[in-house]
Amino acid sequence: MTESNVPPSQSSADREREAALGAFECRALVELVTDYLDHAMDPDERGRLERHLAACDGCQIYVEQFRQVIAATGRLEPNDVSDDAIDALREVYRRYRRG
Amino acid sequence: MEDATLVAALRSGDEAAFIRLVRRHHSALVRAALLHVRDRDVAEEVVQEGWIAVMKGLDRFQARSSLKTWIFRIVTNQARTRGTRERRTVPFSSLRPGIRQPSVDPSRFRPAGDRWEGHWLEPPSSWGPDASERLMARETQRVIAATLDDLPNAQRMVISLRDIQGWSSDEVCEALDISPGNQRVLLHRARARVRRALERYFDDDLGRNDRPMATTRDR
Numbered sequence: 334m335t336e337s338n339v340p341p342s343q344s345s346a347d348r349e350r351e352a353a354l355g356a357f358e359c360r361a362l363v364e365l366v367t368d369y370l371d372h373a374m375d376p377d378e379r380g381r382l383e384r385h386l387a388a389c390d391g392c393q394i395y396v397e398q399f400r401q402v403i404a405a406t407g408r409l410e411p412n413d414v415s416d417d418a419i420d421a422l423r424e425v426y427r428r429y430r431r432g
Numbered sequence: 433m434e435d436a437t438l439v440a441a442l443r444s445g446d447e448a449a450f451i452r453l454v455r456r457h458h459s460a461l462v463r464a465a466l467l468h469v470r471d472r473d474v475a476e477e478v479v480q481e482g483w484i485a486v487m488k489g490l491d492r493f494q495a496r497s498s499l500k501t502w503i504f505r506i507v508t509n510q511a512r513t514r515g516t517r518e519r520r521t522v523p524f525s526s527l528r529p530g531i532r533q534p535s536v537d538p539s540r541f542r543p544a545g546d547r548w549e550g551h552w553l554e555p556p557s558s559w560g561p562d563a564s565e566r567l568m569a570r571e572t573q574r575v576i577a578a579t580l581d582d583l584p585n586a587q588r589m590v591i592s593l594r595d596i597q598g599w600s601s602d603e604v605c606e607a608l609d610i611s612p613g614n615q616r617v618l619l620h621r622a623r624a625r626v627r628r629a630l631e632r633y634f635d636d637d638l639g640r641n642d643r644p645m646a647t648t649r650d651r
Contacts, residue, residue: 426483
């Protein structure tokens with residue numbers, strides 16, 4: 334797989350796309366997706382990231398997969414508490430209430 | 433149930449309300465304690481003491497923070513004190529991010545010397561139009577659960593609170609007493625690890641089911 338983001342010819346649209354791609358490195362972007370989704374980036378950096386993202390298929394897929402990961406993880410059930418632990422704490426509670 | 437209602441119920445000695453609260457938070461509290469003490473029994477003990485402190489402190493609880501972050505903060509503080517006392521040294525905090533591991537294998541980016549250094553050489557492939565069904569499939573959910581089980585404690589803690597329990601970033605920082613930056617690093621590493629696991633899983637799946645003739649594929 335050597336699919337490239339880099340356009341071979343140099344029309345003005347191509348140059349524009351190159352400039353957009355050059356606004357941010359893919360390698361840096363993949364480390365910042367959580368900052369990006371949490372709105373924890375400074376506006377200038379965020380602007381450059383978004384400019385790159387609009388032009389980069391690979392990064393679009395990466396960010397999309399991050400959102401999919403978040404949604405899919407959200408479907409897991411929180412760990413259950415064992416009945417033993419519940420019973421023990423019920424005892425603690427009753428002792429406490431009795432003073 | 434809203435905090436105010438719940439607090440009123442707890443103050444009036446409503447046992448069922450207390451048990452509901454325990455069911456909702458106990459496991460996560462034990463994991464939070466395990467960030468500071470090594471032994472699981474000790475963690476359980478700390479959390480049990482924490483619940484007692486919660487009952488004792490209910491009259492002092494003010495709605496400045498949410499009830500759940502207040503409870504976590506109590507347990508976090510007690511666990512930290514206990515952990516420090518047990519070791520009698522500066523505690524190794526499992527809450528520090530530690531060594532940086534890249535989110536994506538560096539070989540998938542163009543190397544130094546390339547005009548497009550740091551840009552994708554091997555970009556990820558889309559998980560397809562039926563991605564949401566694939567992601568919700570029981571087997572996929574098992575892959576995610578197994579990946580979470582393998583995470584370092586602090587990462588697992590943060591991803592569970594944020595992405596499973598749906599807490600906000602502020603709530604997690606307050607509950608675990610960590611900085612926003614630290615919280616994001618831990619969360620990001622955890623999510624990146626889940627993404628890598630799913631990428632591997634879906635690639636294998638594709639190789640097995642949809643591309644029986646793909647003989648050129650490296651395994």
